[in-house]
Amino acid sequence: MNIKIRSEQIKDYRRIAEINALAFEGEYVGEVTMVDSLRHGTMFDQELSLVAEVEGKVMGHVLFYPFDMYLNGKITKTVCLGPIAVDPEFQKSGVGGNLIEEGHKILKEKGYKLSFLFGHPSYYPRFGYIMNMFGKSNIKFEIDNMKQIEMASDEIKERTVKPSDLKELMGIWENWYGDIDLAIRPGEGLMDWISHTSDIKASVFLKSQEIIGFVRYNKNNLNDIRMFIAKNKEATMEILKYLKNSTSMKSIELPVHPDSTAINFFEDLEYMVDLQTWDAGMIKILDENDKDVEIYCREVQEGIRKAGLIVYPPSYDMA
Structure with missing residues (x-):
């Protein structure tokens, strides 16, 4: 043939x-x-x-x-x-x-x-x-154990990604994932960031109109977060507050590697690491x-x- x-x-x-x-x-x-x-x-x-x-x-x-x-x-x-x-x-x-x-x-x-x-x-x-x-590299929080996280600030807003956001989001991504093996650097076009299916939301998070992070997640399942990045520790906690208060689920999982610099943003919380090949x-x-x-x-x-x-x-x- x-x-x-x-x-x-x-x-x-x-x-x-x-x-x-x-x-x-x-x-x-x-x-x-x-x-x-x-x-x-x-x-x-x-x-x-x-x-x-x-x-x-x-x-x-x-x-x-x-x-x-x-x-x-x-x-x-x-x-x-x-x-x-x-x-x-x-x-x-x-x-x-x-x-x-x-x-x-x-x-x-x-x-x-x-x-x-x-x-x-x-x-x-x-x-x-x-x-x-x-394989898999996640950290998992039990909602009931997230004592440090109370109500989200009214200043935290969630919206869709705009082309003008991309440069700042790339900078946050570099700080979050840039020191981890096999981290795929996102493309610098809008289609490399926005959701391509109705079940997945891709959102920029703002505080007082300033970008503090980005999350791509299954809006029906917070154990299915595809990407999570935040500007710093404070921003990480603010976004987690927002997510916690928007779900009735018992846990949240984030794609975070235990060797990343970003793991330090979670030092005040109780979490479990799930690292598998x-x-x-x-x-x-x-x-x-x-x-x-x-x-x-x-x-x-x-x-x-x-x-x-x-x-x-x-x-x-x-x-």
Whole structure:
């Protein structure tokens, strides 16, 4: 069977949507809209969105989305593999494997250091992906134990993100996540910050009209907060007060790494750390000469280094 791999073109969009709908069959197929949303991202590269043609018809698609990621305190060029979809008629025929291998070849030529994904442990390791490289890093508060947090100030307001907010939000993000391995630096466009699905709110928090933080969260579940950043300790407490008083839930979970500078903002509170690695959290080393990536993977495997924290951007909320 002759499989031709090439970059996607505008004429392929409808067929790519069909393939994702067929491959991820269900009442709601988030991958269809996720692919389209990622195309609007500031770092999207059409040459990394690949289709597989079989006898002249597109039968598979993979998207490698680029990110700037922190590793050892330095920016590392990386990509996320996914989604990948193959028409059910051609699954288990090598189409998916050809897409991944050709993608890896292009990534190496472009100078990317690593590829990461959440994927099936029985499939992706055959392409060099190492399991248990990341997973979950949360701190959890029981509402009843948050004695120090009383009513939120009337001065605290929540609103949607505006383009004029982005420079200040990026500065807060750098202070919050910039010292953590695998932290994905958000893009500097509005679509890299706002919510892409109705269940998720993406809000700037203000006090006396000044920005004090940002939270992207499931409005129905405060154990599902996707991103939380605050200007300082005082701002952290103010936003937590606001969230506490807006829920009837018994707990709140935040994506915070125990080694981050931001953990000091919570020193007055009782919290539990939930740091896990998952089989599905995988990394492939693309540049064998990059010692930072090699050392990270080896030390996490050996248990002498904590796994980093990946906070996915809003486009992935639809998956």
